[in-house]
Amino acid sequence: MKPYRANVMVCAGTGCVSNHSLEIKKAFEEEIQKRGLADEVQVVTTGCNGFCGAGPIAVVQPDGIFYQLLKIKDIPYLVEEHLLKGRPVPRLMYVPPEEKIHIPKMNDIAFFKGQMLVALRNRGMIDPENIDDYIARDGYRASAKVLTTMTPDEVIQMIEASGLRGRGGGGFPTGVKWESCRKAKGEPRYVICNADEGDPGAFMDRSIIEGDPHSVLEGMVIGAFAVGSSEGYIYVRQEYPLARERLVIAINQAREYGLLGDDIFGTGFKFDVDIRRGAGAFVCGESTALMASVEGRVGEPRAKYIHTVEHGLWNKPTCLNNVETWATIPAIIMRGVDWFTSIGTGDVSENPWGGSKGTKVFSVAGKINNTGLVEVPMGITLREIIFDVGGGVPKGKKFKAVQTGGPSGGFLAAELLDLQVDYEQLTEAGSMMGSGGMVIMDEDNCMVDMAKYFLTFTQDESCGKCAPCREGTLRMLQILQRITDGKGTEEDLVLLEDLSHYVIDSSLCALGGSAPNPVLTTLRYFREEYEVHIRDKKCPARVCRQLNVYTIDPNLCVTKGHGCGVCRAQCPEKAIVGEKNKAHSVIQDACKKCGVCYDVCKFDAIQIS
Amino acid sequence: MPKLSIEDLEKISERVRRTTLLREGAGRAKVTVHMGTCGIAAGSRKIIDTLLRLVEEQDVKDVILTTSGCAGLCSREPMATVELLQEAPVKYVDLTEDKIRRIFLEHVLGGRPVQEYALAVGSERTQ
Incomplete structure (x- = not known):
């Protein structure tokens, strides 16, 4: 086989694929062919590179040059300059915000420099659809080591000593869970991989599976050996077609190599994995609801006092871990x-x-410059994640809050930016680690509206089995709606807080048990904002439209817009009057405050007060 | 496909080790062929072709071949820079296929720079 002198690693995570990275790959291949470089330069698709905000991305190795925001028309030039003539192309490189100098090498970019890759150790280095690539980077060595040289107890002891805790959000020590499962009576036993990532703005598990599916499979082999199981399930949501597709390929390849199936490594140990598709219900990320769904029943949780490690799937001992946890296991076995x-x-x-x-892997999204997937050591501060790795808030806006842990987590205000990110500290601050979603908010976000948004989500996703969650979250949502409509009273805040605690204390599962967190934390850190909504009937961020008063600046309307009349035409209430070339105005009594005029005016003539 | 043994994992790794090192940008040696317009006109494509053939022929896993732009000394093209790990880079000028073959065998694989083809030692780094 003639060797390649360069590899073009084109990101094929979901984010980049939706920005046409597969077409980019084709353009690379065509151009490379045209230039007669086809047997010198190889084009490889990788899993998510992580810097989703800069996609589509390609990294040229061995030089480590990072190209971003690629368009098909850039490719011929890039191939000619870099791959033929050896001159990297500065205009396609990353330039940090507020700086003018481009950074050629991926590892010099702050976004990558601040990260530490464990679960994402093969990120951008392997083709996820090629098992040999995984094996080349020490893949399946951990399962080989475990199966041939260790006893199940030794494995459990090792994982326990490592202090690994569940990356799905609960933070339960993985080793302790494995040990209880091993000790539980009943046969057969099952291991499950929870890939039902449902938090809005979270895409960690998806990226791990899309980028390195074998790491999850290898982790499951090790876990199965430790707890004494020969049958595993991966529960992946229907909305992740690419993840599922790559899993299917990975499972088939692993079976073909005998790394899954009977008599793995000739040790007599037998383990195989099957995929179960979830229908995208948020509650099915809850372990007992997930197991019900795998069994083919309605995905509803059950009371927690019956432990799944003893009575899980089909009432048998079951060890369930999240994608990221499984992917971390081989690294611990190998590196100690x-x-x-x-x-x-x-x-x-x-x-x-x-x-x-x-x-911990976090997906950083919202009002942030470097949207993407980051893996950082535990104990790093929120400030480092948001401002160093994440590149800060765009357009010079002021940072207001960060929401961690998805709809079950909470909002943390600017004064908590120096908080060290770990399970305890986040919980103490009223939020939680959760699966690792991180949504950044700036001064243009209304905290009451954000709380309402997340509660709308959990209310909608509540399975309805228990009353506190079903009815409680609905009542809470109604109160929030009232406040954002300008009809709230001081007593509403007390009621909201009381209801939150009732829902937390009496819900059957963690969905209800954590759904009020966004409300409680906004009340704790942004109470003033609630009070302004109630007392002054105003929304400081001008998000809650019912509290806005829309007027038209006559000057701007005439000088810039020449009385274009778009707002008048679009207003559903016919509350705007005026003539062409003359200033328009809003009839306040007729205005229903839908904000359409504000959205359609191209001349910024609609004013909110 | 028969079942893999642990030795087979090693064999697979070994087979794709070149690709792995290439992607990590880590090798025992790195040969950079200067491929500016001047270099290409003077025949640097033949030099890289020869190098690629040599890598294949000698079944070398830990040498990275890469290209860069004009080295600034257009009259002495084709040029190449050889960097061994922990050693100063050596720039070679006026290359031919035979010369690069000797450089590859003696310097890259043997560790002894070919003095008579070298322009300078330790003049600059490419990393």
């Missing part, structure tokens, strides 16, 4: 407990709850 415990906070040598070890 000391390495893993050297990263993170606290001390887990006595108590597995005593600290947060290792790294």
Whole structure:
């Protein structure tokens, strides 16, 4: 085989694919062919590179040059300049916000520099659809080591000592879970991978599976060996077609190589994995609801006092972990407990709850310059994630809050930016680690509206089995609606807080148990904003439209817009009057405050007060 | 496909080691062929072709071949820079297929720079 002298690694994560990265790949191949470089330069598709905001992305190796925001028309020039003549193309490189100098090398870009890759260790380095690429980077060595040289107890001890805690959000020590499952009576036992990532703005699990599906499979082999299972399920949501497709390919390849199936590595150990598709119900990310769904029943949770490690899938002992947890396992086996415990906070040598070890993957989205997927050591501050890795808030706006943990998490205000990110600190601040979604908000976001948004989500996704969650979240939502409509009263805040605690205390599962978190944290850190809505009937961020008063600046309307009349035509209430070339005005009594005029005016003549 | 043994995992790794190192940008040695317009006109394509053939022929896994632009000394093209790990880079000028073959065998694989083809040692780094 003639060797290649360069590899073009084209990101084929969902974000880049939706920005036409597969067409970019084709353009590369065609141009490389045209230039007679086809046997020198290989084009490879990889999983999510992480810097989704800069997509479509291609990294040229061995030089490590990072190209961003690629368009098909850029490719011929790029191929000629870089791959033929050896001159990297500055205009397609990354330029940090507020700076003028481009950064050629991927590893010099702040977004990548601040990260530490464990679960994402093969990110951008392998073709997820090629098992050999995974094996070349020490893939399946951990399962080989475990199966041939360790006992199940040794594996459990090792994972326990590493202090690894559930990356799905709960933070339960993985080793402790495995041990309870191993000790539980009943046969057969099952292992499950929870890939039902449902938080709005979260895409960690999806990216891990899309980019490195074998790491999850290998983790499951190790877990199955430890708990004594021969049958595993991956529960992946229907909305993740690419993830599922790559999983299917990975499972088939692993079976073909005998890394899944009977007698793995000739040790007699048998384990295989099957995929179950979820229908995209948020509640099915809850372990008991998930298991019900795998069984083919309606995805509803059950009371927690019956533990799934003893009575899980089909009432048999079941060990369920999240995608990221599974993907981390092989790294711990290969690199050891000391390495893993050297990263993170606290001390887990006595108590597995005593600290947060290792790294965590976060999807950073919202009002942030570097939207994307980042993996950082536990204990890093929110400030470092948001401003160093994330590049800060765009357009010079002021940072207002960060929402961690998805709809079950909470909002943290600017004064908490120096908080160290670990399980305990986030919980103490009223939020949670959750699966690792991080949504950044700036001064243009209304906190009451954001709380309403997340509660609308959980209300909608509540399965309805228990009354506190079903009815409680609905009543809370109604109150929030009232406040944002300008009909709230001071008593509403007390009622809201009381209701929140009732819902948390009496809901059957964690969905209801955490749904009020966005409300409670906004009340805790942004109470003033609620009060302005209630007392002054105003929304400081001008988001709650019912509290806005829309007027038209006659000067701008005439000088800039020449009385164009678009607002008048679009107003559903016919509340705008005026003539062509003359200033228009809003009849306040007729205005229903829908804000359409504001949206359609191209001349900024509609004013909100 | 029969079942893989642990040795087979190693064999697969070894087979794709070149690709792995290429993507990591890490190798024992790096050969940069200067491919500016001047270099291409003077025949640097033949030089890189020869190098690629040599890598294949000798089954070398840990040498990275790459290209860069004009080195600034257009009259002495084709040029190439050889960097061994922990050693100063050596620039070679006026290359031919035979010369680069000797450089590859003696310097890249053997570790002994070919003095008579070299322009300078340690003049600059490409990293």
